[in-house]
Amino acid sequence: MTAVAVGAGPRTRSHLGSGLSRLLVYTFLLAFVLYVLSPFLAILVNSVAEGWFGGRVLPAGLTLRWFDWAFNVTNLPKVMGNSFIIAGLTIAISLAIGLPTAWALGRRRVRARNMLMTLILLPKTVPPITFALGLSREFYAFDLVDTHLGVALAHTTLALPFVVLIMSATFEGLDERVLDAGRVCGGNWLRNLVHLVLPMAMPGLMAAVLFTFVTSFNEFTLTLVTYGPETLTLTVQTYLSIGDGFLEVASAISVVLLVPSVLLLILIQRQIRPENILGGVKGL
Amino acid sequence: MAADRLLHRRPSRPGASAAWYPGDRALTAALLAPALGFLVLFFVYPILITFGTSISSPEGTGVTIDEYTRILSSPKDWGVIALTLGLAVGTTVLSVLLAIPLALILRRRIRGHRALRLLILAPLMILALVSALGLLILWDRNGWLNLLFSRLLPFSDGPLSIDYTIPGLLIFYTWLYSPFTILTTLSAIEGIDPNVEEAARVSGAAPWRVFRSVTLPLAWPGIRAGSVLTFLLAFGAFSVPLIAGGNNRPLPVLIYTEAAVFQNFERGSALAMVMAVVALAAIAIYIRFSSTTGRGSRS
Numbered sequence: 340m341t342a343v344a345v346g347a348g349p350r351t352r353s354h355l356g357s358g359l360s361r362l363l364v365y366t367f368l369l370a371f372v373l374y375v376l377s378p379f380l381a382i383l384v385n386s387v388a389e390g391w392f393g394g395r396v397l398p399a400g401l402t403l404r405w406f407d408w409a410f411n412v413t414n415l416p417k418v419m420g421n422s423f424i425i426a427g428l429t430i431a432i433s434l435a436i437g438l439p440t441a442w443a444l445g446r447r448r449v450r451a452r453n454m455l456m457t458l459i460l461l462p463k464t465v466p467p468i469t470f471a472l473g474l475s476r477e478f479y480a481f482d483l484v485d486t487h488l489g490v491a492l493a494h495t496t497l498a499l500p501f502v503v504l505i506m507s508a509t510f511e512g513l514d515e516r517v518l519d520a521g522r523v524c525g526g527n528w529l530r531n532l533v534h535l536v537l538p539m540a541m542p543g544l545m546a547a548v549l550f551t552f553v554t555s556f557n558e559f560t561l562t563l564v565t566y567g568p569e570t571l572t573l574t575v576q577t578y579l580s581i582g583d584g585f586l587e588v589a590s591a592i593s594v595v596l597l598v599p600s601v602l603l604l605i606l607i608q609r610q611i612r613p614e615n616i617l618g619g620v621k622g623l
Numbered sequence: 624m625a626a627d628r629l630l631h632r633r634p635s636r637p638g639a640s641a642a643w644y645p646g647d648r649a650l651t652a653a654l655l656a657p658a659l660g661f662l663v664l665f666f667v668y669p670i671l672i673t674f675g676t677s678i679s680s681p682e683g684t685g686v687t688i689d690e691y692t693r694i695l696s697s698p699k700d701w702g703v704i705a706l707t708l709g710l711a712v713g714t715t716v717l718s719v720l721l722a723i724p725l726a727l728i729l730r731r732r733i734r735g736h737r738a739l740r741l742l743i744l745a746p747l748m749i750l751a752l753v754s755a756l757g758l759l760i761l762w763d764r765n766g767w768l769n770l771l772f773s774r775l776l777p778f779s780d781g782p783l784s785i786d787y788t789i790p791g792l793l794i795f796y797t798w799l800y801s802p803f804t805i806l807t808t809l810s811a812i813e814g815i816d817p818n819v820e821e822a823a824r825v826s827g828a829a830p831w832r833v834f835r836s837v838t839l840p841l842a843w844p845g846i847r848a849g850s851v852l853t854f855l856l857a858f859g860a861f862s863v864p865l866i867a868g869g870n871n872r873p874l875p876v877l878i879y880t881e882a883a884v885f886q887n888f889e890r891g892s893a894l895a896m897v898m899a900v901v902a903l904a905a906i907a908i909y910i911r912f913s914s915t916t917g918r919g920s921r922s
Contacts, residue, residue, distance in 0.1 A: 470669040559750070559751070
């Protein structure tokens with residue numbers, strides 16, 4: 340392996356040597372591809388499987404019954420609606436309180452800037468379960484349990500660090516000369532904000548919105564301690580279905596859950612560099 | 624006008640240093656206030672509540688550290704802490720072992736390397752619960768992998784039990800959390816100047832020696848940065864061991880079970896505080912390391 344490993348420069352596409360080493364590399368890559376993809380394949384097959392047990396490679400038949408169950412028995416449309424409402428609220432709250440802070444951290448002189456940044460990133464570094472119990476008790480006291488707003492507020496603790504991190508970097512990178520030009524040309528602050536800052540910050544803003552959406556859509560720990568019958572989300576419903584032993588129904592719900600993530604993955608490939616999402620989405 | 628001060632640097636100077644920002648403290652404070660207020664209300668305060676619960680006696684009369692002494696004197700609880708740490712360390716080691724060969728191959732920009740880079744991200748984008756379900760189905764006693772093994776190794780005795788075991792959790796965690804290590808390792812290894820390795824080779828070093836003495840030390844800061852993220856995520860993993868752990872209950876599952884199932888909020892809260900302290904200690908060690916030798920990891 341190492342004979343292949345240290346070779347020609349990294350900036351050129353290079354041939355892989357020959358013979359055994361080449362075979363080894365492709366075996367390794369094939370194994371990696373299968374390793375990453377096979378769980379998804381298993382879920383896809385399981386969600387339409389009829390009689391898939393007893394050591395069969397493929398199910399005996401195909402059925403859409405599990406999707407039917409998911410939609411009717413577990414009331415998937417309502418659950419999905421909850422997930423979208425909560426994600427939308429989370430985006431609104433995170434942007435409303437995150438953007439001013441990101442602007443201050445990115446473009447203004449802030450004392451103890453690093454300390455503030457660390458504090459804002461803390462909810463992403465400490466496992467959510469460590470403050471989930473306290474949050475749950477607080478929500479009971481404030482009557483926020485089983486409200487869309489409450490669950491969204493819980494999600495915002497995890498989304499806010501993203502918004503501040505991505506947007507402060509975006510704002511910091513804005514070209515000062517363009518803003519100056521806007522002012523010289525007589526634009527007032529509102530005009531400059533809408534016509535100059537907004538378009539320039541748009542790529543970062545899109546990234547922040549996407550990550551906030553996926554954070555909320557995929558959040559489990561804090562949802563589990565703040566949800567109720569009226570605010571059941573897709574993630575909690577998946578958990579409950581697995582707990583009830585209905586793996587096929589859980590698979591069907593999972594397929595629905597996969598759609599936004601896959602769309603995001605495609606968008607990322609087109610728009611955002613993978614390095615930017617480090618410290619990114621985690622479905623704890 | 625306040626809003627004008629908000630948007631523009633004052634006074635506007637051509638070629639002003641990028642480090643120069645307006646310092647209008649009241650305005651800056653007003654901008655920072657909502658986020659900080661939110662964090663205090665929904666992050667700091669819940670932690671304080673958790674701490675308060677952990678030191679309150681069940682009868683609600685006064686303060687006690689009974690729960691902490693009980694945890695620290697219980698071999699069972701130490702076992703849980705060891706399991707949690709062990710899973711996190713094991714996952715980290717496996718991730719590094721996976722990341723290095725993968726990065727060494729991908730740096731060569733072989734055909735299809737873009738698709739592979741995208742594939743690395745897949746586990747990050749997908750809800751852990753969904754991935755865990757897929758892995759459970761895959762590693763089931765009647766699952767595809769056991770079918771494959773039973774054909775490849777006809778002399779083996781029966782299917783492998785992977786689901787709901789500690790090795791199973793290690794496999795699942797590595798699948799879920801290795802992307803962080805892989806991404807930073809890839810970025811670090813691709814950031815190495817090929818001429819340095821070329822120089823070692825020309826000087827007569829064998830490939831393994833070039834790797835061990837040149838490539839690995841240069842890439843190490845990046846590998847370490849990502850592996851700490853992997854460690855923290857594996858340490859805090861909750862949903863995966865909840866559905867795939869069986870009788871193996873790491874700290875987050877135990878915390879949840881104590882509070883939600885047994886309604887023992889005092890013990891659950893004390894365990895949560897222990898967990899937070901260990902997590903913060905890990906971060907502190909990380910920051911110390913990354914500030915002394917963390918340079919060079921970003922390419």
